[in-house]
Amino acid sequence: MRAFRLAFHLALPLFLFASPASAQSGFQSCLAGLRSAAAAKGVSGATFDRAMAGVEPDMKVIEAMNNQPEFKTPIWDYLGTLVDDEKVAEGRNMLRQYASVFAAAERRFGVDRHTIAAVWGVESDFGKARGKWPLVQSLATGACLAPRRNAFFKGELIATLQIIERGDVRPDRLFGSWAGAFGHTQFIPSTYMRLGVDGDGDGRRDLVDSIPDALHSTANFMNKAGWVTGATWGYEVRVPDGYRGPTGRNPKRPLSHWAAQGIVKYDGSSLNGTGNAGLLMPAGRNGPAFLVFKNYDAAYSYNGADSYALAISLLSDRLRGRPGVQGQWPTDDLPLSREQRRELQRLLIARGYNVGEPDGAVGSLTRAAIKEIEAKIGMPQTGRPGEKVLRALKSGRV
Template sequence: MLRKLISSPLRCLAAAVAMSTPLLASADYSQHDKAAEFVDKVVEKHSFDRDWVVNILQQAEKKQSIIDAMERPAESVMTWARYRKIFIQDSRIKQGVKFWQEHADTLARAEKEFGVPAEMIVGIIGVETRYGRNKGSYRVVDALATLGFDFPRRSTFFLGQLEQYLLMVREQDFDPLSFKGSYAGAMGYGQFIPSSYRAYAVDFDDDGQADIVNNPVDAIGSVANYFAEHGWRKGETVVTPAVLSEPVDETLFNAGLKPVKTLAELKLGGISSNQALDESMKATAMKFDGAKGDEYWVGLKNFYVITRYNHSSMYALAAHQLSQKVAEAYRSEVAQK
């Protein structure tokens, strides 16, 4: 969910050169060998106007930089120490406090209606886009078409997301060519892919549109709704440092994101929580390569819910820790007033 662009004058020059060469035809996705099947499917299944769909594909552009980004190694080769440093920064914390101050009433309403803490909502939006500052520079239609038609390894998934995108813009009366997002087609403050947009985005200000791209009120409500729909438990612990006792069963660490062992079972393997918790609760044990050596954590149900947003334990821990840092700074400022 991160991106880079060349300067505007160079983009204009590159576009002018491309328009003067036969290569332009390759950018017309309506002529792709998979296009006819896709168009037939969505027209028959959803009663789309055929010309409307074809016109969108004609204007979608292949972006090699998107394919290159998908091919790059992700966080699987990154240490927790390095990953954490990307997201837990003084600047991001200060921006989070400002975002909370600007949207305090909306965050309070979202917390009340959905049972998701304001700081967790702020933490997610902070990790995803720096509170709306980095929502993405690729046209969503370009990202989805490029990956759907020209990235075979995940073609089925992204053609499905392109289908969901067409439904989304029709339902919300959006211009399909105007939205920008990540290289993977995620949109808005909270970076929802089209299927998540349709399933979880809400019109939180009752203006007739669920707009998480331009409207922070809808974005806040939508992130809260996403967490609530995935089973967030109000008031429960998210994650705690682990306490180890010999002998430790190393096979229990990083065995999966979903909690399947109870705290009692982990304790038998030498892994305990540093909090007094119900030992029948299910949890997952994690070991990370931290800045000062190995770190050991125990994640509970709410931690797993965060991983439903992004399937990564490091992501979930970073989002949680950012949320706590922002909450501490925000409440300190409130107390001083």
């Protein structure tokens, strides 16, 4: 869930001019004040003291708030890594391995297994990428040392302590993002408290070590977000070249409205579906287009971004055996899959660049190396991992 795009809305804290000793003193004073606030929410003093024992501020949390990447990922690159063949194969394997769990979640909440699996795959790569920040420390740092967002962090810290108080998850298993998202499907603690459910019947809600709990909780989230059982999220369409009307998941219009604009399914067949739909053109009027219904909005509510909701929706389609995006993205430099990104990193390492492990995750080191390659082959220096740079490396031109 990535804390509902918190990273894009955090204001910069002003306390950084304080001395380390002053900051530490203020941190401990803040924690003392939080103890009573936690008690008012049912967190015992013993639980609070055990959870906070030895906790010190982690200034890397503040750095993470202040230093969001400037690189803007094009939608085709975002989907290229989250909805590639590798992810689809992994998802189908998970659907087979946990078939009975998915079936039970479907029956209980009315959300289809392919959508549940897609959320799991996009959020944590089926549990392999759940975050490494200790939640109590990260949230306490934000609560006490980020004054412009301390209400959010205080609320999430207290929710985390409530989870510990209930015995749902052991404190030493509570790791996630610096902003608090954790578990297989990356709930923030307050969402966990509201919508986490027991999926394996042991009386606890453990989204960290219980895959049934995580999948059932995700289905519960989608259900509460307005999921319509048996309905489609949407589908790809063809839009006439002269179309100049509204775009976006809202406003939604009757299908008759879109049909009157000359819009048809990508295969040329007539529009169908339940309810009104919006016309989504995530790369502008020269890229692929989609009609999206209420179920798309449910996916959108999980993370508040069209790129995310489209990744969930398209991955769920691929898991059903349907094709991916068929229209052409407006780029002459195609995106790379995760395996291609790993190949690119291996080629950079072979040329002496330090990019860390060739894991397909493109961070600042890889982007810096790509910029050097782009300069050598006469491309603008963007740091983007695209097909042109990979081809240049494979051909030996650089």
